[in-house]
Amino acid sequence: MSSALDELRFYGTLAATLLGPRYDLARVPGPPGRPLLGNITAVMRPDYHVQMLEWANTYGGVFKFSLGFQPVVVVSDPAVAVQVLGRTPGRAIPRKCVGYKFFDMATNASGAHSFFTTSDEAQWAAVRKAAAAAFSSANVKKAFPIALRHLLLVAESLDPLGPQSPGNPYTELTHHSQHHQPTHQDHHHHQEQPQRSHEGGGKKQGRGSAAVADTSTGDGSVAGPSYPSSSSSNAAAAGAKGRTGPSGGSGDRSSSSSWLWRGPDLSWLRSDLSMGFRRRSHSSASKSGSAAVLESAAAVAADAAEAVGAADSTAAAAAAASAPSATSSYVDLGGCVGTGDSSLATSLSLSPSASSAAGVTSEHPAAAPCSCGRCGANTLRRGGGGSGGSGGPSGPAGPAVATGPAGALEGASKAAMELLAAAPAGPADSEAEAEQQQLQEEAAAGGGGGRAAIHSHPFYYGAEDDGDTSSAEDTPATHTAAAVAAEPGPRTPAAGTATAASAAALGGGSSGDGGSSDGGAGAGARRCCVVDIQEHLELSLLHVFVEALFGVAPQDFPGRQVAADMNLVLEEANSRLKVPLSGLARAVTQPVAQARIRAAQLRLAAVYGQLYDVIRARGPQPPAVTDLWACLGRVRHPKTGELLDRGGLVPEIGALMMAGFDTSSHSVAWALFALAANPGAQERVQQELDGRGLLRRPGGWAGGLLRRPGTAAPPRLPDLDDLPQLPYLSACIDEAMRMYPVAATASVREVTEPTRVGDFVIPPGVIVWPMLYALHNSVHNWDRPDQFLPERWLQPPQQREAQEQSYDGTIGGGGSRGSNRSGGTGAAPVGDGCGSGRSVGAGGGGAKGGGGGKRYMPFSDGMKSCLGQALGLMEVRTALVVLLGRYSFSLDPGHGGAEAVRRSMIMSLTLKIRGGLRLVATPLG
Numbered sequence: 001m002s003s004a005l006d007e008l009r010f011y012g013t014l015a016a017t018l019l020g021p022r023y024d025l026a027r028v029p030g031p032p033g034r035p036l037l038g039n040i041t042a043v044m045r046p047d048y049h050v051q052m053l054e055w056a057n058t059y060g061g062v063f064k065f066s067l068g069f070q071p072v073v074v075v076s077d078p079a080v081a082v083q084v085l086g087r088t089p090g091r092a093i094p095r096k097c098v099g100y101k102f103f104d105m106a107t108n109a110s111g112a113h114s115f116f117t118t119s120d121e122a123q124w125a126a127v128r129k130a131a132a133a134a135f136s137s138a139n140v141k142k143a144f145p146i147a148l149r150h151l152l153l154v155a156e157s158l159d160p161l162g163p164q165s166p167g168n169p170y171t172e173l174t175h176h177s178q179h180h181q182p183t184h185q186d187h188h189h190h191q192e193q194p195q196r197s198h199e200g201g202g203k204k205q206g207r208g209s210a211a212v213a214d215t216s217t218g219d220g221s222v223a224g225p226s227y228p229s230s231s232s233s234n235a236a237a238a239g240a241k242g243r244t245g246p247s248g249g250s251g252d253r254s255s256s257s258s259w260l261w262r263g264p265d266l267s268w269l270r271s272d273l274s275m276g277f278r279r280r281s282h283s284s285a286s287k288s289g290s291a292a293v294l295e296s297a298a299a300v301a302a303d304a305a306e307a308v309g310a311a312d313s314t315a316a317a318a319a320a321a322s323a324p325s326a327t328s329s330y331v332d333l334g335g336c337v338g339t340g341d342s343s344l345a346t347s348l349s350l351s352p353s354a355s356s357a358a359g360v361t362s363e364h365p366a367a368a369p370c371s372c373g374r375c376g377a378n379t380l381r382r383g384g385g386g387s388g389g390s391g392g393p394s395g396p397a398g399p400a401v402a403t404g405p406a407g408a409l410e411g412a413s414k415a416a417m418e419l420l421a422a423a424p425a426g427p428a429d430s431e432a433e434a435e436q437q438q439l440q441e442e443a444a445a446g447g448g449g450g451r452a453a454i455h456s457h458p459f460y461y462g463a464e465d466d467g468d469t470s471s472a473e474d475t476p477a478t479h480t481a482a483a484v485a486a487e488p489g490p491r492t493p494a495a496g497t498a499t500a501a502s503a504a505a506l507g508g509g510s511s512g513d514g515g516s517s518d519g520g521a522g523a524g525a526r527r528c529c530v531v532d533i534q535e536h537l538e539l540s541l542l543h544v545f546v547e548a549l550f551g552v553a554p555q556d557f558p559g560r561q562v563a564a565d566m567n568l569v570l571e572e573a574n575s576r577l578k579v580p581l582s583g584l585a586r587a588v589t590q591p592v593a594q595a596r597i598r599a600a601q602l603r604l605a606a607v608y609g610q611l612y613d614v615i616r617a618r619g620p621q622p623p624a625v626t627d628l629w630a631c632l633g634r635v636r637h638p639k640t641g642e643l644l645d646r647g648g649l650v651p652e653i654g655a656l657m658m659a660g661f662d663t664s665s666h667s668v669a670w671a672l673f674a675l676a677a678n679p680g681a682q683e684r685v686q687q688e689l690d691g692r693g694l695l696r697r698p699g700g701w702a703g704g705l706l707r708r709p710g711t712a713a714p715p716r717l718p719d720l721d722d723l724p725q726l727p728y729l730s731a732c733i734d735e736a737m738r739m740y741p742v743a744a745t746a747s748v749r750e751v752t753e754p755t756r757v758g759d760f761v762i763p764p765g766v767i768v769w770p771m772l773y774a775l776h777n778s779v780h781n782w783d784r785p786d787q788f789l790p791e792r793w794l795q796p797p798q799q800r801e802a803q804e805q806s807y808d809g810t811i812g813g814g815g816s817r818g819s820n821r822s823g824g825t826g827a828a829p830v831g832d833g834c835g836s837g838r839s840v841g842a843g844g845g846g847a848k849g850g851g852g853g854k855r856y857m858p859f860s861d862g863m864k865s866c867l868g869q870a871l872g873l874m875e876v877r878t879a880l881v882v883l884l885g886r887y888s889f890s891l892d893p894g895h896g897g898a899e900a901v902r903r904s905m906i907m908s909l910t911l912k913i914r915g916g917l918r919l920v921a922t923p924l925g
């Protein structure tokens with residue numbers, strides 16, 4: 001109700017302003033609007049940023065549209081954008097972040113503002129200052145091994161036929177995402193073209209093949225049956241979409257509308273709003289989730305302080321290594337979760353023994369197909385193989401198809417298995433085996449030496465030692481070792497056999513780099529897997545966030561539920577942002593949907609509250625401890641001087657979480673999309689990785705015919721110093737972030753006093769919106785903006801500048817286009833391997849607005865620019881190095897081509913792909 005009053009008050013003020021003195025608003029060009037509605041109908045689309053870009057191309061770098069009575073001035077002129085964003089508080093134009101009040105929905109349940117959503121409150125300055133210390137390059141360095149570990153696990157999970165680390169939380173995503181739940185968007189596509197399956201389609205292609213282009217024509221040439229539409233696939237999709245909890249449709253990432261179209265789903269009523277963190281062990285199973293977390297919090301804080309005080313980093317590593325092991329593994333939630341049969345809360349409280357009693361396994365998940373008979377979890381879908389290996393129609397999806405390992409084993413030719421088993425191990429084997437042995441020894445020793453940095457982290461959130469007998473393999477440390485050890489190459493005999501057998505069963509259908517798109521007699525037996533990469537990245541980078549910045553082990557964190565809830569709430573926030581008073585209207589017309597969103601909000605708030613408890617339980621920290629949780633714990637209220645209480649800190653925790661994983665995960669997803677759609681660029685990245693030993697190399701050969709699976713040499717693990725040494729990869733990242741700046745609509749401001757924006761004097765109350773998507777894609781700012789051209793970032797700065805001048809558009813009267821880039825060779829990059837590459841932009845004279853301009857600012861600019869830029873870039877680069885070093889990616893033909901994917905873009909705080917980004921991941925080597 002208070003937010004409704006806020007809205008009414010806002011429009012009252014605005015009306016008074018507009019009836020007052022005259023301004024230049026009427027002179028600002030823009031699309032004609034309808035009486036009363038203005039342009040609401042034009043922007044009531046999930047990809048409204050595309051509409052804004054069209055208007056920017058038509059009306060120029062400063063144009064106006066209206067949401068009912070609310071005028072909005074959109075800025076894509078670089079010089080004016082910089083002026084509006086304000087580089088320093090003193091020079092900033094007076095404004096507040098009015099649009100962002102809706103995103104308070106995602107940061108807390110009470111409607112209080114967080115620092116992300118304000119810029120004028122004193123508390124913003126206090127929190128920003130405190131949090132900034134946590135994003136130092138030293139802390140980014142500390143976060144690197146954590147990010148690497150999670151991303152290795154993600155990489156491992158993309159090859160479900162390969163060995164999996166026990167409890168790899170991403171494997172279950174992969175396997176669920178073998179099935180595709182048609183989204184509303186898909187229905188549109190399906191109307192346009194024959195339905196298709198991802199199931200082993202003979203038209204799957206590998207690197208360099210042209211089939212992606214073929215499918216982008218939407219000609220329906222990809223053979224295969226229709227998507228599964230049975231309840232089993234619904235259940236699987238529910239899992240895949242993170243609908244793990246009682247929120248019903250909340251986990252469906254396809255769109256907020258999806259759950260509306262599905263009709264009322266009252267399963268959320270069974271919600272357990274408390275959603276405590278997961279219990280850790282047998283003994284803690286009787287305690288509340290929070291209690292279990294809090295119990296260990298003090299130990300973590302002690303470790304942290306001790307680590308800081310320790311004379312060298314070895315001591316810190318030792319402190320972490322000596323932390324008792326986590327005693328619970330991720331529970332394979334199976335396909336049943338999200339069907340309403342069991343809530344995540346219930347699943348989370350399963351102790352390891354209970355898990356195994358329930359059939360939960362930490363073995364290769366494919367060895368444990370869900371027995372529910374409905375969800376079809378763990379059945380595999382493969383491109384270029386199986387029944388579709390020869391280009392013929394593939395078998396129907398679902399549990400009935402023996403596509404899992406059992407089926408693979410059954411179907412495997414015994415002779416092929418023997419041949420593969422008998423093939424001599426090449427040098428790669430022995431090397432890799434030695435490496436595996438080393439890793440296992442390290443893991444057994446609890447980290448230390450060599451790659452110990454990966455295995456240990458001073459803030460590793462160890463469980464209490466309660467005599468639990470769970471294996472130490474469950475610790476994140478050994479996950480890393482296992483993940484690395486599981487790189488194709490050395491295999492345990494069982495896994496190797498299964499893989500070989502499966503590969504044989506796949507019949508040599510090629511989706512590999514041979515480019516044979518029709519399966520059949522591919523030179524190497526390849527397997528590939530269709531994954532919703534967005535989902536993997538969201539969850540893994542959320543885990544990185546909580547582990548690196550809050551010192552909370554992901555096992556203790558309901559990551560899938562949080563990601564799903566965040567998606568739901570953010571989409572709602574976006575709709576409210578566009579349509580005035582829509583929140584009020586929806587509360588009346590869609591009470592069930594609104595209640596579901598409210599439930600998600602409350603769950604999120606409960607999670608933030610638990611993180612607050614963790615911070616307080618660890619107690620005050622010495623100034624040398626600069627981890628985010630410690631920094632936040634020190635923030636004092638600017639007026640009272642007291643430490644921020646729960647009401648003050650919870651919204652800030654929520655804001656940081658909101659800002660901290662959605663952005664980086666979708667930046668990676670967009671880069672992978674761009675590279676999947678541009679196989680030539682992808683190959684060049686991989687050549688670059690190869691040059692630094694970061695690419696998985698082909699393995700040995702069996703009988704001269706088949707590449708012997710399991711013999712590929714694992715790539716070297718990247719270290720932080722590798723990241724800036726990959727110029728072509730950096731260029732691809734820059735280009736992907738240019739075309740798809742995830743925080744595309746960030747930076748919405750309301751001017752609070754008469755303000756000059758470009759040539760126009762704008763009255764207070766008007767929303768001024770420097771729109772990054774339009775800035776990055778406007779024809780006025782870029783040559784061929786709709787083309788993915790990494791090369792444009794490789795030119796020497798001077799040449800680039802000259803080129804920029806040559807297509808210096810009509811906006812800004814020849815103003816400078818400070819070509820900031822995200823690192824590497826960019827102007828004035830800050831720091832080292834984790835360097836943010838932040839530059840202040842090569843502003844030149846003559847730009848309209850007088851401040852110079854930057855036409856590339858994916859992290860925004862000015863006093864509210866991204867705090868986590870260095871961390872975010874490190875995550876993006878690490879993810880791409882790890883994933884592209886092990887797989888080649890192509891678009892799932894089911895998407896209907898690259899253009900169709902682009903048409904599925906939605907803006908939901910961040911730019912994402914409705915229904916997920918499905919990529920075919922084909923192991924290299």
Ligand code: HEM
Pocket residue numbers: 115116117118128655656657659660661663664667741742743746747748858859860863864865866867868869871872873876
């Ligand atoms: C590639 C990844 C990322 C991108 C593209 C990105 C982009 C942005 C952008 C455009 C803004 C400005 C929003 C505005 O103008 O209101 C912003 C703000 C912010 N970002 Fe990021 N971000 C990324 C990663 C991160 C990470 C990993 C964190 C860590 C927690 C983070 C924390 C923040 C915070 C706290 C703010 C608000 C600053 C303030 O309001 O003063 N970001 N980000």
